[in-house]
Amino acid sequence: MQSSEIYQQLGGIFADVFDDDAIALKPEMTAEDVDGWDSLTHIRLIISVEKAFKIKFSTAEVGKLKNVGEFVDLIASKV
Amino acid sequence: MSTAESRKLAWPDLAVGGRAAFDFSVSDEDMARFAALSGDFNPLHIDDAFARSKQFEGRVVYGALIVAKVSRLIGMELPGRDSVWASISFQWNRPLYVGQTATLEGVITALSEATRLMELKLTLKVGGRTHAKGNAEVLLAGG
Numbered sequence: 001m002q003s004s005e006i007y008q009q010l011g012g013i014f015a016d017v018f019d020d021d022a023i024a025l026k027p028e029m030t031a032e033d034v035d036g037w038d039s040l041t042h043i044r045l046i047i048s049v050e051k052a053f054k055i056k057f058s059t060a061e062v063g064k065l066k067n068v069g070e071f072v073d074l075i076a077s078k079v
Numbered sequence: 080m081s082t083a084e085s086r087k088l089a090w091p092d093l094a095v096g097g098r099a100a101f102d103f104s105v106s107d108e109d110m111a112r113f114a115a116l117s118g119d120f121n122p123l124h125i126d127d128a129f130a131r132s133k134q135f136e137g138r139v140v141y142g143a144l145i146v147a148k149v150s151r152l153i154g155m156e157l158p159g160r161d162s163v164w165a166s167i168s169f170q171w172n173r174p175l176y177v178g179q180t181a182t183l184e185g186v187i188t189a190l191s192e193a194t195r196l197m198e199l200k201l202t203l204k205v206g207g208r209t210h211a212k213g214n215a216e217v218l219l220a221g222g
Contacts (some may be wrong), residue, residue, distance in 0.1 A: 040165070046191070062194070
């Protein structure tokens, strides 16, 4: 799966989780850049991505992520 | 007020297919207390004659009172003390009546190690027949 396809699908997941269709994902984006990205919505985001892409993450993998770009790379490594 | 000790299941204790279940029945007193607590005095729940006029066999147990039993299942048994309830969806397909014995069961259907979140399938049965079913998501809080 191309990185652009992952960004597109991930954008829909972000819009649903954060209830905001206007979020434009960028590789350098972090939780600081998205309203409402707190610990519980982070869990909802991870779960939604696991289901949408039919993949599983480990605690260590998720804990190391620094931004959306790394998240996309992690997804790409599993699909 | 009586209290009971909750189970303390840890993440390694959890597996898909793991389950917990208990039987319960809802008494007249439970209904009266729930009416007072919720402020829901719909006669469907407190007036037998009215409920029968609506083609039910008698007063219908509050759906939210059944959800309260789900709270017991999660908070006391699966996984117990360290649970943080994250979501629920529930369908009531057949009424539960006051005094009927029902069995509530929760079965783990999925586990997300990265988030320590489990998904539970919930089933409420009376005499082997499903009266309500649903799903819940529960976090296992770290410490």
